[in-house]
Amino acid sequence: MTGAxxxxxxxxxxxxxxxxxxxxxxxxxVPDGIKERLLSQALLRLRHGRALRNLPxxxxxLMVLAGPPGTGKTTLARGLAQTAARALAPAGATTYIEIxxxxxPSEMLGQSQxxxxxxxxxxxxxxxxxRPHTVVLIxxxxxxxxxxxxxxxxxxxxxxxxxxxxxxAGIDLLxxxxxxxxxxxxxxxxxxxxxxxxxxxxxxxxxxxxxxxxIAAILRRTLAELAGMWEGVRPLVCDDGLHRKLxxxxxxxxxxxxxxxxxxxxxxxxxxxxxxNLLEAADLLTAAEAG
Ligand SMILES: Nc1ncnc2c1ncn2[C@@H]1O[C@H](COP(=O)(O)OP(=O)(O)O)[C@@H](O)[C@H]1O
Ligand SMILES: [Mg+2]
Numbered sequence: 001m002t003g004a005x006x007x008x009x010x011x012x013x014x015x016x017x018x019x020x021x022x023x024x025x026x027x028x029x030v031p032d033g034i035k036e037r038l039l040s041q042a043l044l045r046l047r048h049g050r051a052l053r054n055l056p057x058x059x060x061x062l063m064v065l066a067g068p069p070g071t072g073k074t075t076l077a078r079g080l081a082q083t084a085a086r087a088l089a090p091a092g093a094t095t096y097i098e099i100x101x102x103x104x105p106s107e108m109l110g111q112s113q114x115x116x117x118x119x120x121x122x123x124x125x126x127x128x129x130x131r132p133h134t135v136v137l138i139x140x141x142x143x144x145x146x147x148x149x150x151x152x153x154x155x156x157x158x159x160x161x162x163x164x165x166x167x168x169a170g171i172d173l174l175x176x177x178x179x180x181x182x183x184x185x186x187x188x189x190x191x192x193x194x195x196x197x198x199x200x201x202x203x204x205x206x207x208x209x210x211x212x213x214x215i216a217a218i219l220r221r222t223l224a225e226l227a228g229m230w231e232g233v234r235p236l237v238c239d240d241g242l243h244r245k246l247x248x249x250x251x252x253x254x255x256x257x258x259x260x261x262x263x264x265x266x267x268x269x270x271x272x273x274x275x276x277n278l279l280e281a282a283d284l285l286t287a288a289e290a291g
Pocket of ligand 1: 027028029030067068069070071072073074075076186210218254255256257259
Protein backbone atom coordinates (compact mmCIF):
# COMPACT_ATOMS: atom_id res chain seq x y z
CA MET A 1 0.00 0.00 0.00
CA THR A 2 1.46 3.40 -0.98
CA GLY A 3 0.29 6.95 -1.58
CA ALA A 4 -2.64 9.07 -0.61
CA UNK A 5 -4.71 6.39 1.13
CA UNK A 6 -2.10 6.03 3.90
CA UNK A 7 -2.27 7.84 7.22
CA UNK A 8 -0.15 10.97 7.56
CA UNK A 9 3.57 10.32 7.83
CA UNK A 10 3.65 6.87 6.24
CA UNK A 11 5.36 6.31 2.90
CA UNK A 12 4.32 2.69 2.41
CA UNK A 13 2.98 -0.41 4.15
CA UNK A 14 3.65 -3.99 2.98
CA UNK A 15 2.86 -7.50 4.14
CA UNK A 16 6.04 -9.60 4.22
CA UNK A 17 7.45 -11.98 3.23
CA UNK A 18 6.62 -11.25 -0.41
CA UNK A 19 8.65 -12.61 -3.31
CA UNK A 20 9.10 -9.24 -4.98
CA UNK A 21 10.89 -7.98 -1.84
CA UNK A 22 13.71 -10.49 -2.34
CA UNK A 23 16.86 -8.86 -3.66
CA UNK A 24 17.98 -5.92 -1.51
CA UNK A 25 19.56 -8.13 1.17
CA UNK A 26 21.83 -9.93 -1.32
CA UNK A 27 22.39 -6.80 -3.38
CA UNK A 28 24.46 -5.16 -0.63
CA UNK A 29 27.95 -6.58 0.01
CA VAL A 30 29.38 -5.88 3.46
CA PRO A 31 32.19 -7.43 5.48
CA ASP A 32 31.43 -10.79 7.08
CA GLY A 33 29.36 -10.73 10.22
CA ILE A 34 27.46 -7.46 9.69
CA LYS A 35 24.34 -9.01 8.17
CA GLU A 36 24.32 -11.84 10.69
CA ARG A 37 24.50 -9.37 13.58
CA LEU A 38 21.69 -7.23 12.17
CA LEU A 39 19.44 -10.16 11.40
CA SER A 40 20.01 -11.81 14.78
CA GLN A 41 19.19 -8.62 16.67
CA ALA A 42 15.96 -8.22 14.70
CA LEU A 43 14.95 -11.87 15.12
CA LEU A 44 15.60 -11.79 18.87
CA ARG A 45 13.29 -8.83 19.26
CA LEU A 46 10.58 -9.99 16.87
CA ARG A 47 10.48 -13.49 18.29
CA HIS A 48 11.07 -12.94 22.01
CA GLY A 49 10.15 -9.29 22.55
CA ARG A 50 7.31 -10.19 24.84
CA ALA A 51 9.53 -12.20 27.21
CA LEU A 52 12.38 -9.70 27.08
CA ARG A 53 10.02 -6.92 28.12
CA ASN A 54 10.28 -8.24 31.68
CA LEU A 55 14.01 -7.64 31.84
CA PRO A 56 15.28 -4.50 33.52
CA UNK A 57 16.63 -1.99 30.99
CA UNK A 58 13.86 -2.98 28.61
CA UNK A 59 14.98 -3.37 25.01
CA UNK A 60 13.44 -0.72 22.77
CA UNK A 61 13.56 -2.72 19.57
CA LEU A 62 15.40 0.22 18.04
CA MET A 63 18.27 -0.46 15.65
CA VAL A 64 20.30 2.30 14.01
CA LEU A 65 22.31 1.98 10.80
CA ALA A 66 24.80 4.84 10.55
CA GLY A 67 27.30 5.65 7.82
CA PRO A 68 28.16 7.90 4.88
CA PRO A 69 25.60 8.29 2.05
CA GLY A 70 25.65 5.52 -0.56
CA THR A 71 26.88 2.75 1.75
CA GLY A 72 23.71 0.69 1.41
CA LYS A 73 21.88 1.58 4.63
CA THR A 74 18.40 2.04 3.16
CA THR A 75 18.73 -1.00 0.90
CA LEU A 76 20.00 -3.17 3.73
CA ALA A 77 17.19 -2.04 6.05
CA ARG A 78 14.61 -3.01 3.42
CA GLY A 79 16.34 -6.32 2.87
CA LEU A 80 16.45 -6.97 6.60
CA ALA A 81 12.68 -6.59 6.89
CA GLN A 82 12.12 -9.22 4.18
CA THR A 83 14.83 -11.60 5.43
CA ALA A 84 13.55 -11.47 9.01
CA ALA A 85 9.99 -11.92 7.75
CA ARG A 86 11.03 -15.03 5.81
CA ALA A 87 12.71 -16.53 8.86
CA LEU A 88 9.65 -15.84 11.02
CA ALA A 89 7.02 -16.81 8.46
CA PRO A 90 6.10 -20.09 10.24
CA ALA A 91 5.05 -17.98 13.25
CA GLY A 92 3.05 -15.51 11.15
CA ALA A 93 3.45 -12.60 8.76
CA THR A 94 5.25 -9.28 9.22
CA THR A 95 3.95 -5.79 8.54
CA TYR A 96 6.64 -3.55 7.08
CA ILE A 97 6.08 0.21 7.34
CA GLU A 98 8.22 3.02 5.94
CA ILE A 99 7.88 6.38 7.69
CA UNK A 100 8.42 9.63 5.82
CA UNK A 101 10.65 11.63 8.17
CA UNK A 102 10.16 14.73 6.06
CA UNK A 103 6.43 14.68 6.81
CA UNK A 104 7.12 16.36 10.16
CA PRO A 105 8.96 19.60 9.41
CA SER A 106 9.94 21.45 12.56
CA GLU A 107 8.81 24.79 11.09
CA MET A 108 5.24 23.57 11.48
CA LEU A 109 5.22 24.76 15.07
CA GLY A 110 3.40 22.47 17.48
CA GLN A 111 1.75 20.64 14.59
CA SER A 112 4.77 18.38 14.04
CA GLN A 113 4.78 17.31 17.65
CA UNK A 114 1.08 16.48 17.53
CA UNK A 115 1.49 14.54 14.29
CA UNK A 116 4.41 12.55 15.68
CA UNK A 117 2.42 11.73 18.80
CA UNK A 118 -0.49 10.56 16.64
CA UNK A 119 1.91 8.45 14.59
CA UNK A 120 3.26 6.60 17.62
CA UNK A 121 0.13 6.43 19.77
CA UNK A 122 -2.48 5.67 17.09
CA UNK A 123 -1.15 4.87 13.64
CA UNK A 124 1.76 2.53 14.39
CA UNK A 125 0.04 0.59 17.21
CA UNK A 126 -2.97 0.09 14.93
CA UNK A 127 -0.79 -1.42 12.21
CA UNK A 128 1.31 -3.36 14.73
CA UNK A 129 -1.84 -5.08 16.00
CA UNK A 130 -2.62 -6.51 12.56
CA ARG A 131 0.10 -9.15 12.27
CA PRO A 132 2.39 -10.94 14.76
CA HIS A 133 5.52 -9.02 13.71
CA THR A 134 6.13 -5.42 12.67
CA VAL A 135 9.17 -3.68 11.22
CA VAL A 136 9.18 0.11 10.92
CA LEU A 137 11.81 1.98 8.88
CA ILE A 138 12.59 5.60 9.72
CA UNK A 139 15.00 6.49 6.93
CA UNK A 140 17.33 9.46 7.45
CA UNK A 141 16.19 9.88 11.01
CA UNK A 142 18.29 13.02 11.49
CA UNK A 143 15.35 14.90 9.94
CA UNK A 144 13.11 13.52 12.66
CA UNK A 145 14.92 13.16 15.98
CA UNK A 146 17.06 16.29 15.78
CA UNK A 147 19.79 16.50 18.40
CA UNK A 148 18.33 18.97 20.84
CA UNK A 149 21.70 20.21 22.06
CA UNK A 150 22.61 21.31 18.52
CA UNK A 151 19.24 22.37 17.16
CA UNK A 152 19.21 25.90 15.88
CA UNK A 153 18.97 25.90 12.05
CA UNK A 154 16.73 28.97 12.29
CA UNK A 155 13.87 26.83 13.52
CA UNK A 156 12.20 27.47 16.84
CA UNK A 157 14.30 25.41 19.28
CA UNK A 158 11.36 24.87 21.59
CA UNK A 159 9.46 23.18 18.78
CA UNK A 160 12.44 21.02 17.85
CA UNK A 161 12.64 19.95 21.48
CA UNK A 162 9.00 19.10 21.60
CA UNK A 163 9.11 17.13 18.35
CA UNK A 164 12.17 15.15 19.49
CA UNK A 165 10.58 14.53 22.89
CA UNK A 166 7.49 13.24 21.09
CA UNK A 167 9.64 10.79 19.09
CA UNK A 168 11.36 9.49 22.23
CA ALA A 169 8.11 9.14 24.16
CA GLY A 170 6.58 7.45 21.13
CA ILE A 171 9.38 4.90 20.85
CA ASP A 172 9.10 4.07 24.56
CA LEU A 173 5.36 3.65 24.25
CA LEU A 174 5.53 1.46 21.16
CA UNK A 175 8.30 -0.67 22.68
CA UNK A 176 6.16 -1.33 25.74
CA UNK A 177 2.83 -1.91 24.05
CA UNK A 178 4.04 -3.83 20.98
CA UNK A 179 7.17 -5.74 21.94
CA UNK A 180 7.30 -7.69 18.69
CA UNK A 181 8.09 -4.51 16.76
CA UNK A 182 11.49 -3.47 15.45
CA UNK A 183 12.16 0.17 14.58
CA UNK A 184 15.02 0.51 12.11
CA UNK A 185 16.51 3.97 11.73
CA UNK A 186 19.17 5.04 9.26
CA UNK A 187 21.30 8.14 9.42
CA UNK A 188 23.98 9.75 7.29
CA UNK A 189 24.80 12.11 10.18
CA UNK A 190 24.76 10.34 13.57
CA UNK A 191 26.22 13.49 15.12
CA UNK A 192 22.96 15.29 14.22
CA UNK A 193 20.74 12.66 15.85
CA UNK A 194 19.57 13.20 19.40
CA UNK A 195 21.74 11.44 22.00
CA UNK A 196 18.74 10.10 23.89
CA UNK A 197 17.50 8.51 20.67
CA UNK A 198 20.83 6.79 20.02
CA UNK A 199 21.10 5.64 23.61
CA UNK A 200 17.75 3.85 23.27
CA UNK A 201 19.07 1.75 20.41
CA UNK A 202 19.65 -1.94 21.12
CA UNK A 203 22.20 -1.85 18.30
CA UNK A 204 23.99 0.99 16.51
CA UNK A 205 25.79 -0.42 13.51
CA UNK A 206 28.26 1.66 11.52
CA UNK A 207 28.46 0.94 7.81
CA UNK A 208 31.81 2.26 6.71
CA UNK A 209 32.96 3.00 3.20
CA UNK A 210 33.85 -0.34 1.57
CA UNK A 211 37.41 -1.62 2.01
CA UNK A 212 39.46 -2.86 -0.93
CA UNK A 213 38.20 -6.44 -0.76
CA UNK A 214 34.59 -5.25 -0.59
CA ILE A 215 35.11 -2.84 -3.51
CA ALA A 216 36.45 -5.75 -5.60
CA ALA A 217 33.46 -7.86 -4.56
CA ILE A 218 30.98 -5.10 -5.54
CA LEU A 219 32.66 -4.74 -8.95
CA ARG A 220 32.61 -8.50 -9.50
CA ARG A 221 28.93 -8.66 -8.56
CA THR A 222 27.97 -5.74 -10.80
CA LEU A 223 29.86 -7.25 -13.74
CA ALA A 224 28.19 -10.62 -13.10
CA GLU A 225 24.78 -8.91 -13.22
CA LEU A 226 25.75 -7.36 -16.57
CA ALA A 227 27.00 -10.71 -17.87
CA GLY A 228 23.55 -12.10 -17.15
CA MET A 229 22.30 -9.80 -19.90
CA TRP A 230 25.36 -9.60 -22.17
CA GLU A 231 27.39 -12.82 -22.24
CA GLY A 232 30.38 -10.99 -23.79
CA VAL A 233 31.05 -9.37 -20.40
CA ARG A 234 31.65 -12.80 -18.79
CA PRO A 235 35.49 -12.83 -19.03
CA LEU A 236 35.65 -9.61 -16.99
CA VAL A 237 33.68 -11.24 -14.14
CA CYS A 238 36.54 -13.68 -13.49
CA ASP A 239 39.39 -11.15 -13.90
CA ASP A 240 40.47 -10.87 -10.26
CA GLY A 241 43.59 -8.89 -11.19
CA LEU A 242 41.41 -6.25 -12.85
CA HIS A 243 39.09 -6.03 -9.83
CA ARG A 244 42.08 -5.55 -7.55
CA LYS A 245 43.54 -2.83 -9.75
CA LEU A 246 40.21 -1.02 -9.91
CA UNK A 247 39.71 -1.39 -6.15
CA UNK A 248 42.94 0.52 -5.53
CA UNK A 249 41.76 3.34 -7.81
CA UNK A 250 38.33 3.45 -6.15
CA UNK A 251 39.64 3.69 -2.57
CA UNK A 252 37.34 5.98 -0.57
CA UNK A 253 34.36 5.55 -2.91
CA UNK A 254 30.94 4.53 -1.59
CA UNK A 255 29.07 1.50 -2.89
CA UNK A 256 26.70 3.49 -5.06
CA UNK A 257 29.57 5.22 -6.84
CA UNK A 258 31.37 1.91 -7.37
CA UNK A 259 28.33 0.38 -9.04
CA UNK A 260 28.00 3.48 -11.22
CA UNK A 261 31.58 3.03 -12.39
CA UNK A 262 30.50 -0.03 -14.34
CA UNK A 263 27.71 1.98 -15.91
CA UNK A 264 30.16 4.73 -16.83
CA UNK A 265 32.49 2.12 -18.37
CA UNK A 266 29.66 1.08 -20.71
CA UNK A 267 29.39 4.66 -21.89
CA UNK A 268 33.04 5.39 -22.67
CA UNK A 269 32.71 4.31 -26.31
CA UNK A 270 29.74 4.49 -28.64
CA UNK A 271 30.11 0.91 -29.93
CA UNK A 272 30.10 -0.43 -26.35
CA UNK A 273 27.05 1.66 -25.47
CA UNK A 274 25.29 0.11 -28.47
CA UNK A 275 26.58 -3.40 -27.74
CA UNK A 276 27.75 -3.96 -24.12
CA ASN A 277 29.18 -7.36 -25.16
CA LEU A 278 32.18 -5.34 -26.39
CA LEU A 279 33.08 -4.02 -22.90
CA GLU A 280 36.80 -4.33 -22.14
CA ALA A 281 39.01 -3.96 -19.06
CA ALA A 282 40.40 -0.73 -20.55
CA ASP A 283 36.92 0.85 -20.49
CA LEU A 284 36.65 0.18 -16.75
CA LEU A 285 40.12 1.56 -16.09
CA THR A 286 39.41 4.69 -18.14
CA ALA A 287 36.14 5.24 -16.28
CA ALA A 288 37.89 4.79 -12.91
CA GLU A 289 40.57 7.28 -13.95
CA ALA A 290 37.91 9.84 -14.84
CA GLY A 291 36.30 9.30 -11.41
N1 LIG B 1 28.03 -2.25 0.11
C1 LIG B 1 27.38 -2.20 -1.06
N2 LIG B 1 27.36 -3.28 -1.86
C2 LIG B 1 26.72 -3.25 -3.05
N3 LIG B 1 26.06 -2.18 -3.51
C3 LIG B 1 26.03 -1.07 -2.77
C4 LIG B 1 26.70 -1.03 -1.50
N4 LIG B 1 26.48 0.19 -0.95
C5 LIG B 1 25.73 0.87 -1.83
N5 LIG B 1 25.45 0.12 -2.92
C6 LIG B 1 24.66 0.55 -4.08
O1 LIG B 1 24.20 1.87 -3.86
C7 LIG B 1 22.76 1.91 -3.88
C8 LIG B 1 22.26 2.94 -2.92
O2 LIG B 1 22.44 2.52 -1.58
P1 LIG B 1 21.51 3.06 -0.42
O3 LIG B 1 20.94 1.89 0.28
O4 LIG B 1 20.55 4.07 -0.94
O5 LIG B 1 22.60 3.77 0.49
P2 LIG B 1 22.40 4.78 1.70
O6 LIG B 1 21.02 4.57 2.22
O7 LIG B 1 23.47 4.37 2.65
O8 LIG B 1 22.62 6.15 1.14
C9 LIG B 1 22.34 0.50 -3.54
O9 LIG B 1 21.08 0.18 -4.04
C10 LIG B 1 23.42 -0.31 -4.25
O10 LIG B 1 23.16 -0.41 -5.63
MG1 LIG C 1 19.50 6.02 2.36
